Each structure stands twice: as C-alpha cells, then as structure tokens.
Amino acid sequence: MSKVSKEVKVIVFRLQNEEYGVPIDYVGSIERMLEITRIPNTPKFIKGVINLRGIVTPVIDLRERFGMETSEYSNRSRMIIVHIDDKEVGMIVDEANDVVDLSEDDIETPPEVIGSVDTDYVRGVAKLEHRLLILLNLDRVLSNEEVNQLSAVEK
Amino acid sequence: METSQYLGIFIDESNENLQTINDGLLDLEKDPTNMEHIEVIFRAAHTLKGMSATMGYEELTTLTHQMEDVLDLVRNNQLPASTNLLDMLLHAVEKLEEMVGDISSGGDGKGVIQPILDQLKAIEKGEDVSDDSVASNQDVTSKELTLDSFEETVINQAKAEGLHTYHLTIQLADDCLLKAARVYMVFEILEKEGEIIKSVPSVEVLENEEFDQQFDVAYVTSIEQKEITDKIMKVSEIKQVSIQPIGNQKQTERTENIGINQEPTKLDSTTKEAQENSGSKRKQAANKTIRVNINRLDALMNLFEELVIDRGRLEQIADEMEHNDLTETVGRMTRISSDLQSIILNMRMVPIEQVFNRFPRMVRQLTRELQKEIQLDIEGAETELDRTVIDEIGDPLVHLIRNSLDHGIETPDVREKMGKNRQGHVLLKAYHSGNHVYIEISDDGQGINREKVLNKAIENQVVTPEQANQLSNRKIDELILASGFSTADEISDISGRGVGLDVVKNTIESLGGTIEIISEEGKGTTFTIQLPLTLSIISVMLSTIGNETYAVPLSTIIETALIKPEEIVTVQGQQMMHFRESVIPLIFLRDVLEVPDSANESAYESVIIVRKGEQVAGLVVDSLIGQQEVVLKNLGNYLTNIFAISGATILGDGEVALIIDTHSLIK
Numbered sequence: 001m002s003k004v005s006k007e008v009k010v011i012v013f014r015l016q017n018e019e020y021g022v023p024i025d026y027v028g029s030i031e032r033m034l035e036i037t038r039i040p041n042t043p044k045f046i047k048g049v050i051n052l053r054g055i056v057t058p059v060i061d062l063r064e065r066f067g068m069e070t071s072e073y074s075n076r077s078r079m080i081i082v083h084i085d086d087k088e089v090g091m092i093v094d095e096a097n098d099v100v101d102l103s104e105d106d107i108e109t110p111p112e113v114i115g116s117v118d119t120d121y122v123r124g125v126a127k128l129e130h131r132l133l134i135l136l137n138l139d140r141v142l143s144n145e146e147v148n149q150l151s152a153v154e155k
Numbered sequence: 156m157e158t159s160q161y162l163g164i165f166i167d168e169s170n171e172n173l174q175t176i177n178d179g180l181l182d183l184e185k186d187p188t189n190m191e192h193i194e195v196i197f198r199a200a201h202t203l204k205g206m207s208a209t210m211g212y213e214e215l216t217t218l219t220h221q222m223e224d225v226l227d228l229v230r231n232n233q234l235p236a237s238t239n240l241l242d243m244l245l246h247a248v249e250k251l252e253e254m255v256g257d258i259s260s261g262g263d264g265k266g267v268i269q270p271i272l273d274q275l276k277a278i279e280k281g282e283d284v285s286d287d288s289v290a291s292n293q294d295v296t297s298k299e300l301t302l303d304s305f306e307e308t309v310i311n312q313a314k315a316e317g318l319h320t321y322h323l324t325i326q327l328a329d330d331c332l333l334k335a336a337r338v339y340m341v342f343e344i345l346e347k348e349g350e351i352i353k354s355v356p357s358v359e360v361l362e363n364e365e366f367d368q369q370f371d372v373a374y375v376t377s378i379e380q381k382e383i384t385d386k387i388m389k390v391s392e393i394k395q396v397s398i399q400p401i402g403n404q405k406q407t408e409r410t411e412n413i414g415i416n417q418e419p420t421k422l423d424s425t426t427k428e429a430q431e432n433s434g435s436k437r438k439q440a441a442n443k444t445i446r447v448n449i450n451r452l453d454a455l456m457n458l459f460e461e462l463v464i465d466r467g468r469l470e471q472i473a474d475e476m477e478h479n480d481l482t483e484t485v486g487r488m489t490r491i492s493s494d495l496q497s498i499i500l501n502m503r504m505v506p507i508e509q510v511f512n513r514f515p516r517m518v519r520q521l522t523r524e525l526q527k528e529i530q531l532d533i534e535g536a537e538t539e540l541d542r543t544v545i546d547e548i549g550d551p552l553v554h555l556i557r558n559s560l561d562h563g564i565e566t567p568d569v570r571e572k573m574g575k576n577r578q579g580h581v582l583l584k585a586y587h588s589g590n591h592v593y594i595e596i597s598d599d600g601q602g603i604n605r606e607k608v609l610n611k612a613i614e615n616q617v618v619t620p621e622q623a624n625q626l627s628n629r630k631i632d633e634l635i636l637a638s639g640f641s642t643a644d645e646i647s648d649i650s651g652r653g654v655g656l657d658v659v660k661n662t663i664e665s666l667g668g669t670i671e672i673i674s675e676e677g678k679g680t681t682f683t684i685q686l687p688l689t690l691s692i693i694s695v696m697l698s699t700i701g702n703e704t705y706a707v708p709l710s711t712i713i714e715t716a717l718i719k720p721e722e723i724v725t726v727q728g729q730q731m732m733h734f735r736e737s738v739i740p741l742i743f744l745r746d747v748l749e750v751p752d753s754a755n756e757s758a759y760e761s762v763i764i765v766r767k768g769e770q771v772a773g774l775v776v777d778s779l780i781g782q783q784e785v786v787l788k789n790l791g792n793y794l795t796n797i798f799a800i801s802g803a804t805i806l807g808d809g810e811v812a813l814i815i816d817t818h819s820l821i822k
Contacts, residue, residue: 035810039800040748040800041749042794051810054805055788056790088793144795
C-alpha cells in the first residue's frame with residue numbers, strides 16, 4: 001500500500017439491497033431509462049441498444065449479468081453509461097444517486113463470499129461508516145468473451 | 156529540423172513519385188528507346204531523393220540516388236534499358252515503396268538496401284569502365300562535364316535568374332587520408348551557398364572513396380568565383396581548386412563532340428518540352444486541388460449523418476402536424492441536404508486507379524516467374540469509389556489477379572496447341588452502374604475445369620457426391636469460392652498459399668458487395684465484383700415484425716411480394732414459394748429473430764425477396780413500411796458477431812432499427 005493514499009471518486013448505485021461502485025473516470029453519463037431496441041440471438045442480459053444522442057449504444061441489465069433475480073424497471077432505474085477501452089456500454093441498475101470519495105486505503109481485497117456477485121467481477125470492497133460498497137471490476141463485467149461465448153451457445 | 160508536420164505530405168508525394176517511376180519504367184520497357192520516359196522517371200526519382208534527404212531518411216536517399224545514377228547512364232545512352240536493368244530498377248522501387256510504407260506506418264523507413272544497392276552499382280560499373288579510363292587520361296586538367304538536358308535546363312534557368320554557374324575542379328592533397336570526409340566538407344560548403352547540379356564522379360562513388368584525388372562539380376551559386384575558392388581552400392588537405400564558368404561555348408562544344416547523333420535527340424527534347432508544357436498547363440487546369448486530411452472528411456461525414464437523422468425526424472413531425480409552411484421548408488431542406496450528401500460523398504471518392512496502379516508491375520513479375528506471356532489491360536481506372544472501399548478492395552483484387560495468372564492463363568505452348576495466341580490477356584475493368592461499382596477481372600485462359608473442381612470439392616468434403624450431381628454449372632464454378640479450395644495440382648507460391656478465394660468472397664461481402672463467376676471451359680473466366688458506392692448511407696426497406704422495426708438493404712432486394720398462405724409449399728420440411736419459374740426458400744424472420752408477440756393477422760404474408768449472388772430467398776415479415784435512406788451505424792465494440800444483424804440505424808422518431816444481414820441468412 002502506498003503511503004500517499006490516492007483519492008478516487010466513485011459513482012454509487014444499487015442492485016437489490018447492495019451498494020456498488022464504479023470509478024467516475026469510467027462513467028460517461030447517467031441516463032433515465034430510454035427506449036431499448038432488442039437485439040435477437042444475444043445473451044439474455046444484453047437488453048439491446050439505445051439511441052444515446054445519435055450513438056447506438058448497447059445496454060446490459062446488471063442484475064441479469066450477475067444472475068440476480070430480475071425485476072421490473074421503475075422510475076428510479078438508471079442506465080449508467082461506462083467507457084472501457086474502446087467499448088461503450090450502458091448498465092441498467094436499480095438506482096444511482098450518490099458519489100463518494102474513497103481513498104485507496106479504504107479499499108480491501110474482496111473476501112471469498114461477498115454479496116451476490118461472483119468475486120471475479122469484484123475489484124474490492126470499501127467500508128464506509130455504515131455502508132459496504134462493492135467496487136466492480138469493469139474489465140471483467142464487460143468482457144466480450146462472454147457475449148460471444150453465450151451467443152455461440154444459443155445458436 | 157522539425158519535419159514531422161511535413162510527414163503526411165512527404166508520404167503522399169513519395170507515393171506519387173514512386174508511382175510515376177513505376178509507370179515510367181513499365182512504359183520504358185514497352186518502348187525502350189523513348190527518352191521521354193527516362194526523363195519522367197529521372198525527375199520523379201530526383202524529387203524523391205531531395206525530399207527524403209530533407210526529411211532525413213538516409214536509406215531512401217541513398218537508394219534513390221543510386222537509381223538516379225543508373226538512370227543517368229541510360230539517359231546518356233551509355234547503358235541500354237535492358238530487361239535485366241528494368242528488373243533491378245523495379246526491384247529498387249519495390250524496396251522504396253516498402254520503406255515509405257514503413258514510414259507511413261510509423262517506422263523509421265530503414266530497410267536492407269545493400270544488396271539492391273550493390274546490384275545497381277554493379278550495373279553502373281559494368282558500363283562505367285570507359286568513363287574511368289577517360290578520367291585517368293586527363294590528369295589535373297578539368298574533366299569534361301557532360302551535362303544532360305535536364306541539368307542544362309537548370310543551368311540555363313540559373314543564368315536567367317542572374318546566378319553564376321561554375322565548373323569546379325577540386326584536387327585533394329596526394330596524402331589525403333579521409334578523402335570522403337573532405338569531399339563531404341566541400342559539398343557542405345558548396346551547398347550552403349548554392350546548389351550542386353552534378354558531380355563527377357557521382358557522390359556515391361566519392362563517398363566510397365573510389366576516386367583518385369580529383370573530382371568535378373557543376374555548381375550554381377550567387378557568390379563570386381574568388382569567394383568560393385577561399386571557402387573551399389579553408390578545408391584542409393585540399394591541394395587545388397580551379398573554377399571556370401560554365402559557358403555557352405561548352406554546350407556547342409558538346410554538340411560538336413557528339414555530332415550527328417545528337418541531332419535527333421535534340422529535336423526530340425524540344426518537341427518533348429513543348430508537349431510537357433501543354434501537358435502541365437492542362438494538368439493545372441484540371442487539378443486545382445487541396446489536400447484534406449481524411450479525418451476531417453470523416454468528421455464532416457459524421458456531422459452530416461447526424462443531420463440526416465434530424466432531417467428524418469423533422470419530416471416525420473411535419474407530416475404529423477400537417478403545417479403547410481413547415482412541410483414546405485422541410486421539403487426544401489431535404490432537397491438541399493440530398494445535394495449536400497452527394498457532394499460529401501463525392502469528396503470521399505477516389506479513383507480506383509490508386510488500387511489498379513500496382514497491378515501492371517505485379518503482373519509483369521508474375522508473368523516471368525510463371526514463364527507465361529500475359530498482357531494486362533486496364534479499363535476504367537478513373538472510376539471513383541468511396542475511400543473506405545478503396546482501402547479494403549486491394550487485397551481481394553490481388554488475389555483474383557494472381558488466380559487468373561496462375562490458374563487461368565495457360566503456358567504459351569499449351570495456348571499455341573489450343574489454337575490461341577501465345578500471349579494471354581487479362582482485362583481489369585471498373586465501371587459505375589446505378590448505385591454500384593463493378594469491377595471485372597476476365598482472362599482468356601482455360602476456364603474452370605468443372606470436373607476437376609467437383610472432384611476436389613468432394614475430396615475436401617465441400618459437397619457430397621449426391622449433391623455434386625445436382626449442381627448447375629454456375630454452382631460448380633462458385634465452389635472455387637468455398638472454404639479451403641485450391642485447384643492447382645501443385646501448391647505454387649503465386650496463389651496456392653492455403654488461403655483460398657473464400658477470403659476474397661468474405662472481404663467483398665463484408666463490404667456489402669457480391670462476387671460472381673462466369674466461366675467457359677477453354678475460353679476463359681470472368682469474375683464480377685459488385686460494390687456499393689458508399690458504406691455509410693444506404694437505402695433500406697423498413698419492415699415491421701411484431702413491435703419491432705427492421706431494415707433490409709435495398710441493394711440485396713429483388714422485389715417484394717404478398718402471398719397467400721396456401722401459396723407456401725413445403726419441400727423436405729422447408730417452406731418455399733414460387734418465384735419466377737423457380738421455387739425459393741422462405742425465411743420467417745419472426746422465428747429467426749425470435750421476435751415476441753409476432754403473429755400475422757392478415758390474410759397475406761409480406762415477403763421481401765432478396766438475393767445473394769445467384770441464390771434467392773424470401774424473407775417473411777409482418778408488414779412493409781417503405782423505403783428510406785438511413786445512416787449506417789455499427790453496434791460498437793461490445794457487441795460483435797451478432798447473427799443476422801449487420802448494424803443499426805436511427806429512425807426519424809429516434810428509435811433504433813436493426814439492419815438485417817441478408818447474406819448470413821442465405822446459406
């Protein structure tokens with residue numbers, strides 16, 4: 001652990017009853033639910049594509065991505081548009097309403113079992129006063145491999 | 156010097172110059188006595204050398220310089236333009252292209268040039284012997300500086316501009332150790348104050364210290380004779396400098412020396428000059444252009460795409476509101492933006508010449524490797540295509556031409572036996588038709604041996620023997636485009652490299668094009684490639700399935716039809732319909748695309764009849780909306796390889812509609 005702890009700003013969002021975070025650097029915008037065009041023959045968690053100000057952007061349902069139980073979208077549901085490498089993807093979450101500052105020191109490696117998400121997708125956990133924040137490893141969450149593998153299986 | 160900002164220009168111009176050299180060499184081969192070709196080549200080589208030197212690409216400079224030396228000999232009739240020589244020069248050009256290519260892809264432009272350099276030098280020396288013997292006779296007295304017409308022109312120009320032109324004879328001290336270094340220093344001094352037009356021996360030879368103690372230089376400068384002497388004498392180990400103005404008397408002397416021989420050439424050069432003048436005038440008129448970075452054009456295109464989307468939205472709003480003025484204004488805007496669209500598309504168009512240019516040399520080389528006699532004819536090189544298509548189409552064409560040369564055209568002896576001309580013909584032709592560009596590659600070779608193709612296809616399990624019996628001739632021909640196919644008995648390094656023509660087919664289809672083969676055994680084969688003019692704005696047929704809207708590219712549609720359910724016949728479990736005397740398979744998109752809540756409630760089925768090459772199929776949709784111009788958008792890097800979907804577009808109401816990839820639906 002470095003002595004000078006780096007501060008990171010994290011967007012906090014909710015899935016079921018757990019709180020998750022992604023570094024703000026990856027986040028392009030947070031959108032209300034937009035009309036989604038379904039794409040056939042893709043894994044279930046890929047909801048389709050949206051028209052994000054003229055750019056066709058794919059969206060995934062994070063609940064389904066992590067194998068959680070699905071729920072109807074409400075007026076609190078949001079799409080968090082994230083950029084990673086040269087990919088741009090919208091992630092549908094139950095709610096997104098907070099930004100917190102974390103220092104790198106607050107982030108711990110995830111224990112074996114944490115919440116409902118496969119630890120593969122977790123970069124670390126951060127303990128805030130009364131809250132536990134699960135930081136996602138976007139690289140893994142948005143890897144193309146699974147998209148292609150799954151679409152191959154479905155064919 | 157900070158040169159990076161000129162890099163783009165350097166690369167573009169180098170490529171142009173290399174192309175000129177290339178074309179010139181091929182012309183020269185056809186017409187070896189025509190000095191005009193040599194002049195063109197020489198000038199291009201000279202420019203290239205100058206630019207490379209400025210940009211600091213040493214290898215490029217050295218190699219072009221050596222080429223220049225050899226060309227110089229040819230120009231002065233000291234060396235015949237033999238095939239061997241041309242081979243060598245073409246080889247050098249190839250090397251240069253490689254190096255320029257390296258630079259443009261971010262490399263340092265260094266390449267292994269020694270072997271080709273040595274070869275060129277050998278050629279140069281082979282004929283140079285007489286020159287050397289002359290030199291040794293001349294002792295300290297200045298050696299005759301033979302100037303060619305180009306150099307003469309430069310000198311005459313310089314004189315006209317009031318500059319001095321001198322013939323310098325510089326002698327190094329007898330015990331001079333670092334001759335090359337001294338020469339370099341002298342040259343550096345001279346180049347500061349003027350321009351060296353020629354040196355005898357050549358710079359190359361001087362740098363390698365392959366000279367005695369003396370060298371001659373033709374020099375243009377603004378400073379006085381005395382000053383030059385002083386400056387040069389400051390370099391140590393210089394024994395003597397003698398300077399003479401280059402006068403008119405020299406020219407006459409030269410004409411006398413060469414005598415009658417010179418007369419026709421002189422004449423030639425004047426007429427040539429006249430031609431050139433008129434040529435350059437014409438060129439200027441036709442080519443008032445500026446260079447624009449392709450990225451800017453792309454940005455313009457993107458902005459325009461946004462505009463097209465909004466235009467669609469406006470049209471829709473105007474329709475809904477039924478407001479006269481608004482409708483009228485939108486109508487006008489639509490017309491203007493259509494004009495704008497064609498202009499922007501035109502700006503991105505480049506003549507296919509860029510791609511075709513490299514083929515004559517390739518054919519020439521392969522012809523010799525294969526020991527065949529083949530003539531390549533090119534038609535329609537001025538046909539224009541979108542830049543993006545141009546970038547992609549080169550490799551498939553190379554493949555097809557290699558294929559024609561290797562498998563199509565027979566050896567001269569065989570051709571003679573068949574009663575054909577010994578020389579085979581390959582025609583490369585491009586032309587526009589409608590919204591497409593066609594490229595044809597036809598040869599007058601042996602055609603496709605269908606028996607052989609079938610056997611091979613069965614052997615490679617591309618088809619089963621049962622299927623083979625049912626195939627039409629055309630289908631058999633198309634087998635050569637199937638994966639893993641090579642009909643040459645031996646694997647040659649020309650075209651049988653394990654990758655078959657299926658790669659070509661895939662590339663062309665990925666560009667939204669098609670490829671067809673027409674072959675007649677014994678008479679030849681023609682490949683026809685159809686390509687869209689542009690890749691970013693396409694016309695589509697919009698249709699609905701359930702609550703979803705899908706777009707089918709108009710380019711693949713033959714027609715649309717309404718059929719009654721009882722017109723659908725079932726053959727071997729496959730639903731089919733009658734279409735123009737044949738029976739075509741029906742593809743129910745609601746099943747393929749797993750559309751929820753889609754049910755046909757009307758008494759008819761809407762069918763879009765599409766084709767892929769010669770195959771035809773009917774796509775069954777719920778209803779047809781109509782035809783529209785849309786902007787093609789890709790689905791981004793997250794979603795790749797989605798079955799049956801080639802992209803998306805944004806409709807007037809902001810909704811995203813998916814574009815159906817009909818090619819992957821037809822198997």
